[in-house]
Amino acid sequence: MANIIKEQQAILEKLKIHELNKMQKEAIPIIETNENTILLSPTGTGKTLAFLLPIIKALDADCKEVQALILVPSRELAIQIEQVVREMGSGFKVNAVYGGRAVSKDKIDLKHKPAILIGTPGRINDHVRSNRFSTYYIDTLVLDEFDKSLETGFESEMKAIIKELPSVRKRILTSATQGVDIQPFVAFKNPKTINYLKDVVSKLVVKRVESSSKNKLPKLLELLLHLGNQPGIIFCNLKDSIQEVSNYLEKHQISHGCFNGGMEQKDRERTLIKFRNGTYQVIVATDLAARGIDIPELKFIIHYELPRMKEEFTHRNGRTARVNAKGTAYVLAWEKEYLPDFMKDVEVQKTLKEGVKKAQYWQTLFISGGRKDKISKGDIAGLFFKQGNLNKDQLGVIELKQDCTFVAVPVTLAAQLVSELNNTRLKKKKVRVSVI
Numbered sequence: 001m002a003n004i005i006k007e008q009q010a011i012l013e014k015l016k017i018h019e020l021n022k023m024q025k026e027a028i029p030i031i032e033t034n035e036n037t038i039l040l041s042p043t044g045t046g047k048t049l050a051f052l053l054p055i056i057k058a059l060d061a062d063c064k065e066v067q068a069l070i071l072v073p074s075r076e077l078a079i080q081i082e083q084v085v086r087e088m089g090s091g092f093k094v095n096a097v098y099g100g101r102a103v104s105k106d107k108i109d110l111k112h113k114p115a116i117l118i119g120t121p122g123r124i125n126d127h128v129r130s131n132r133f134s135t136y137y138i139d140t141l142v143l144d145e146f147d148k149s150l151e152t153g154f155e156s157e158m159k160a161i162i163k164e165l166p167s168v169r170k171r172i173l174t175s176a177t178q179g180v181d182i183q184p185f186v187a188f189k190n191p192k193t194i195n196y197l198k199d200v201v202s203k204l205v206v207k208r209v210e211s212s213s214k215n216k217l218p219k220l221l222e223l224l225l226h227l228g229n230q231p232g233i234i235f236c237n238l239k240d241s242i243q244e245v246s247n248y249l250e251k252h253q254i255s256h257g258c259f260n261g262g263m264e265q266k267d268r269e270r271t272l273i274k275f276r277n278g279t280y281q282v283i284v285a286t287d288l289a290a291r292g293i294d295i296p297e298l299k300f301i302i303h304y305e306l307p308r309m310k311e312e313f314t315h316r317n318g319r320t321a322r323v324n325a326k327g328t329a330y331v332l333a334w335e336k337e338y339l340p341d342f343m344k345d346v347e348v349q350k351t352l353k354e355g356v357k358k359a360q361y362w363q364t365l366f367i368s369g370g371r372k373d374k375i376s377k378g379d380i381a382g383l384f385f386k387q388g389n390l391n392k393d394q395l396g397v398i399e400l401k402q403d404c405t406f407v408a409v410p411v412t413l414a415a416q417l418v419s420e421l422n423n424t425r426l427k428k429k430k431v432r433v434s435v436i
Contacts, residue, residue: 004061004091006054007286014089023196024050031172032057036191038182039174041122043291043318044094045196047174048084055140056090058170059115065137070118071158073148073291075100075265076272078118080294081144085116086371092116097123098266107132121149121157128164133228140170143186147175148291159185176291176318204321207349208331216332217248220304222280223330224254228355230299231275234284235316237305245304247282255360259285259293270436277397277408278362282386290315302330310342362396363414367405368432375427380405384424388417406436 005011008028012020020028023041027050031037041047055068067160072078075098082096092115097106099122106123110132117124117133128135141162143149149158162185171188173180178197182188211219220234236242239260249256256269257280275295276279283289284304290312297434298320307313320327331346332432339346369375377398384390384407409417414435421433 005089006057006059008057010054011053011088011090013042014400015087017049021046023194024053025052027194028053030192030194034192035169036188037170037173038180038188038191038193039172040178040180040194040331041174041176043176044297047176048081051142051144051172051174052081052085052088055116055142056088056092058140059060059090059092061092063115063137065113066117066133067137068116068122068140068142069138069161070116070142070144071121071124071149071154071161072118072144072240072294073120073152074098074288075120076268076293077270078120081118083294085118094118097127098265099123100401103408114131114271120215121154122160125157126161128161135164136167138165139167140172141168143164143171143173145175145291146173146182146186147177147180150181155183155185162187203204203326203327204317205326206317206331206346207328207354208333208343208346209349210333210335212335214334214336216217216304216334217245220245220302220332221248221252221254221260222352223302223332224249225354225357226352227300229281229358231278231296231299232282232298232302233289233316233319234282234302234304235290235307236284236286237308239286242284242286249282249284254282255280256282256284259283259289261286261288273399273406274364274436277364277365277399277406279360279408281360287312287316297320297328300328300330302332304332306333306337306340306343308340310340313340313342362408363411364405364436365409365414365417365435366432366436367407367426368403369429370401370403370405370425372402373427375400375405376427379427380407383421383424384409384417387424388421390417 024046027039031051031054039047059067070081078096078098082094085094094116095109095114097119099120113133128137209223239262242258242260246258257274259268259271275283301316301320317329331343377400380398384395394410399406418435423430
């Protein structure tokens with residue numbers, strides 16, 4: 001049996017967190033002592049840790065069933081929370097299930113019940129109806145980004161799931177927006193509300209960049225060259241527009257990935273991995289990337305196609321200037337383009353000086369072995385240092401998954417490393433290594 005760790009300080013040390021923020025310090029004792037809690041705080045402020053620490057503290061190490069259920073609106077958020085729980089190193093089993101993932105994989109994971117189960121309402125509801133785990137022992141329910149779940153149309157599934165939870169004594173609802181409409185099916189009685197939305201002082205700067213031509217692609221390139229190598233997201237409304245922008249950026253050698261609902265889940269995950277490790281400078285995305293994805297702090301976002309509603313504008317802008325950081329949202333508009341009222345007073349940036357544009361440094365390698373093969377990040381690092389002859393500065397971000405691993409290495413060394421490391425043994429397993 002794994003060593004069970006419940007102490008907050010020990011978990012924070014594993015996460016390399018020196019001190020909790022103000023919101024977390026207030027939220028944790030309230031969640032511990034109240035049956036129903038509403039946590040309102042901006043994206044990126046650490047709500048996930050604020051509810052996970054009390055959940056882990058309350059888990060029963062002797063119970064072999066699901067004890068905490070976390071419902072989320074997107075696959076990306078499910079994966080993100082699962083990763084945080086694993087990094088906490090508490091010793092309790094956790095699994096994430098979601099649409100787009102093979103049901104056969106879920107069945108394997110659910111044979112040995114996780115203490116914490118995370119998932120999208122549609123997939124969780126499927127498993128509840130098929131009796132793949134007992135709902136009797138679930139005493140904590142989290143509705144994370146509840147407003148987004150309603151927007152995504154998950155109300156009926158959430159209703160059906162909550163009906164099947166006879167033993168829930170603690171409910172936690174989180175949101176990054178004000179004025180959430182909490183329906184009766186949630187069964188919230190006298191909730192304690194923690195509201196940090198009112199305290200937010202935004203450091204977001206919004207600027208308009210005008211294109212003299214209806215074809216905005218040349219002006220987009222000019223803006224990206226002005227921004228240099230900073231990481232950011234280019235937002236489009238349509239998948240066809242994403243393809244058009246992607247083709248143009250590829251032609252002009254701007255390293256980028258695409259992200260939209262029409263892509264396979266595996267491809268969306270890989271886009272985020274390559275963005276996090278620096279292989280991609282920018283992501284070209286629909287509003288799916290506006291919330292609930294695990295990416296680092298962004299310096300900018302660009303509205304290549306203008307959002308139709310103020311809410312979309314707000315959520316896109318929320319990907320930058322998060323917590324206490326500064327960031328800029330650029331509205332890229334044709335000079336004769338109609339602007340909605342919520343964009344009309346935006347300051348125009350007239351000149352774009354070309355910034356420093358460095359060549360792509362990182363490339364991503366795929367390794368066909370992961371956590372289930374008892375492979376650790378240390379094992380991966382050892383392979384690249386000893387057999388790959390890399391020094392510390394040449395080994396980038398390592399992302400360890402259940403059945404594979406992704407490693408960032410210098411572009412100039414990628415082909416050589418594949419040649420040297422492909423079909424080598426790692427923890428008794430012969431692994432394939434390839435560029436993705």
